[in-house]
Amino acid sequence: MSVRENHRREVIDRLTDVFRVHGYEGATLSRIARETGLQKASLYHLFPGGKEEMAQVVLRDIGLGLKEMLATTVGRSGTPAERASALTNALRTFYEDGRRSCLLETLSLGEPAKTFRPLIEEAMSTWRAAMTGLAREAGFPPGEATRRAERCITLVQGALVVTRVMGDHKIFADALDEVPRLLTQP
Amino acid sequence: MSVRENHRREVIDRLTDVFRVHGYEGATLSRIARETGLQKASLYHLFPGGKEEMAQVVLRDIGLGLKEMLATTVGRSGTPAERASALTNALRTFYEDGRRSCLLETLSLGEPAKTFRPLIEEAMSTWRAAMTGLAREAGFPPGEATRRAERCITLVQGALVVTRVMGDHKIFADALDEVPRLLTQP
């Protein structure tokens, strides 16, 4: 990866942080400039579409990262139980044990969300499809598999919110412990 | 209730809507003015502390409403199963089958949340305490009862997020079906 690509990667990571913590409307350009170490004008050089393009790029990037994560966990070899466990651990890492909010949540709030809804929905659909497939392999019929996948995503999203509010990481840990069981055990 | 109290009630309800949908930073004064039908000066007459006071008032109001709802469901007479069912139905109504976001979630985002954290946390603690008590009455030991209460709140919050993203109310309905079982059945 070239120096330039590396730099862009880092900028996107910082952007992701800001949008994760503050949502779209709370992510002001001055804050973004502060957190990335770039001036506002420089940000407009990297993202001519302004703040909206920044959010779009970040969302696409998260979508790709999610697919990659699913590929290296759900998509790898092993029993369904093993892969469900790997996926759960990856989620733990991704959300830093509940310390970080989900971009799909924070960017789905308010009026600006209308623009991002398709991207957000696609990412969550990918997530659900992977989990559904895993539950299918574990022996559940289609409808039940989907229901369980949705239940898992619900658990993760809910745990992130409750953990954020209560400041208790144990809640997130407990909720994620349930995921492998839901996906593979009757 | 006097005309003035009635009017204030209605204004608070509108304020609640705005904060629910847009969060704190997305709830601009002009939007609030539009949605309440009041001019900014009128809003500052009702809430001299400005936007922050509006959010505080709305949060306190939601907290009271929650306590009242818990009192008329969990606190009423009947078997634990009956009361768990009543609580679940009340939650369905409160969140309009998943159409509305939770104020505790939308106001816990970003920097302004620091100010509201105590109020939000208190409301959610009240919620958890009521559910824990119900699970205790249903025969669960203290630790398990708390875990189940937290799992229920997690489910509700998660279902609200996922439903908002996917636009599928069935997800919310399914998640809430699980609540009575979690609180009263082994």
Add this chain to the structure above:
DNA sequence: CTTTAATAACCGAACGATCGGTATATTCGT
């Protein structure tokens, strides 16, 4: 290897619009 041309990256300063908030005056219900 230099020199030069082109391009990418960056920044300070400013733009108009809107932000949250306020001062003053007028209307309204009682």
Add this chain to the structure above:
DNA sequence: ACGAATATACCGATCGTTCGGTTATTAAAG
């Protein structure tokens, strides 16, 4: 007549955005 409620007009600060121009980096030409 009196206070509560609303309306008008305005404030400084910050919003997202853009402009003009400088500094690095890369590529081509000698």
